[in-house]
Amino acid sequence: MTKIQLVTNTIINQGALPLYYNADETVTLEILRSLYKAGIRAVEYTSRGEAALSNFTKMVEVRNAEMPEMLLGIGTIKNVQQAKEYYMAGAYFFISPGFVADVAAFLIPKDVLYSPGCMTPTEIIAAETAGVTFIKLFPGKAFGPGFMSAIKDVFPNLKFMPTGGVDTTKESIDSWFKAGVSAVGMGSKLISKELMLAKDYATIESETKKVLDIIQTLRQIN
Numbered sequence: 001m002t003k004i005q006l007v008t009n010t011i012i013n014q015g016a017l018p019l020y021y022n023a024d025e026t027v028t029l030e031i032l033r034s035l036y037k038a039g040i041r042a043v044e045y046t047s048r049g050e051a052a053l054s055n056f057t058k059m060v061e062v063r064n065a066e067m068p069e070m071l072l073g074i075g076t077i078k079n080v081q082q083a084k085e086y087y088m089a090g091a092y093f094f095i096s097p098g099f100v101a102d103v104a105a106f107l108i109p110k111d112v113l114y115s116p117g118c119m120t121p122t123e124i125i126a127a128e129t130a131g132v133t134f135i136k137l138f139p140g141k142a143f144g145p146g147f148m149s150a151i152k153d154v155f156p157n158l159k160f161m162p163t164g165g166v167d168t169t170k171e172s173i174d175s176w177f178k179a180g181v182s183a184v185g186m187g188s189k190l191i192s193k194e195l196m197l198a199k200d201y202a203t204i205e206s207e208t209k210k211v212l213d214i215i216q217t218l219r220q221i222n
Contacts (some may be wrong), residue, residue, distance in 0.1 A: 007093045007113040008134055008159060010042045010071055012182045015215035016173075017161065018208060019044035019075055019095075020191040021052060027196060028055045029062050034201040036067045038208035044095055044185070046075040053085060060090040073113075080106050087112070095136055099123050104130040115161070119143075121151060124158070134159045136185065141165025145179035152180040161185050168207060170214050177218055186211065 001009075011017050018035055022028045028045070035043055045056050056074060063070045073093035074086040080102040083094055087107070094107055099116035107114040108131040117138030118124045124135055135155075137143055140162030148160060162176055163185030176184055190211060195204050 003092070003111045004108075004113045004133065007042065007071055007073070011134075011161070012159065014039065014041060014212060015177075015183050015219070016040075016190075016208075016211050017042060017044055017073075017163075017183055017185045018190055019046055019163070019185055019187045020196070021046040021048045022055075022196050023049050023051045025051065025055050025058055027199060028059065030199070030201050031191060031196070031204060032059055032062065032070075033066070034205040035208055036070055038205045039212050040208060041069050042071040042073065042093070044073045044075040044093075046187075047082060047086070048076050053089060056086065056091070057089050077103060079103070083107060097138055099127045099130075099132075101126070101130055104132060108132070117163070121154065124151070124155060128155065128158060133157070134161065134182075136160075137162040137181070138185075139164035140176075140185075145175045148176065148179035148181055159183075163187065168211050168214075170218070173211070173214055174218050174222075177215075177222065 059072055063072055071092045074091040075095040077083050077094050077096045083103045083106050093113035096116040104114050115134040115136045116127050117136045118127055135158050137160055141164050159182040161183045162181055166172055166184040166186055168189055191204055
């Protein structure tokens with residue numbers, strides 16, 4: 001199995017990809033531990049602040065020591081220089097808010113999953129032509145599940161994951177999966193600023209477990 005297949009399968013199997021950023025290293029690590037305890041085996045840390053790279057480097061250290069099954073990915077990658085920095089830091093997969101051809105050219109030959117955010121069929125075609133196999137529909141709230149239903153048959157060889165606009169409710173998750181996505185990305189709806197500020201790691205863990213349970217239940221029904 002290739003590394004790209006491993007990451008793809010891991011994200012699809014758990015059905016949800018949590019994503020977050022926190023400037024505080026300790027909070028960052030405790031959230032990671034909470035997600036792992038909840039059953040998460042792939043997580044996206046977003047490069048959205050000055051502390052992101054140093055925090056991510058520490059996350060890799062802790063992962064190596066405590067959670068060998070966890071695949072650590074990095075999000076909000078907007079240029080190849082960022083991609084190179086996080087590749088050296090040990091990122092296992094990369095996610096962008098938009099398609100960046102240079103990033104695809106750097107990562108895909110190395111058998112590293114690159115999932116760019118796409119908003120139009122033109123962007124999806126450009127990404128597919130560059131070798132991308134896993135598309136992030138972003139921002140999801142600008143599309144809705146109807147968009148996924150409309151384009152899925154045009155791209156039978158691609159996997160899709162909406163991010164932004166997916167709620168933690170059964171109804172929201174079900175509507176996206178019925179539309180044809182392979183997983184859902186979940187940021188502030190799952191790991192809210194309030195929970196991070198309160199350092200309420202127990203609730204982050206329990207809410208994540210609920211989401212994973214909802215997804216497994218829906219898959220059995222559907």
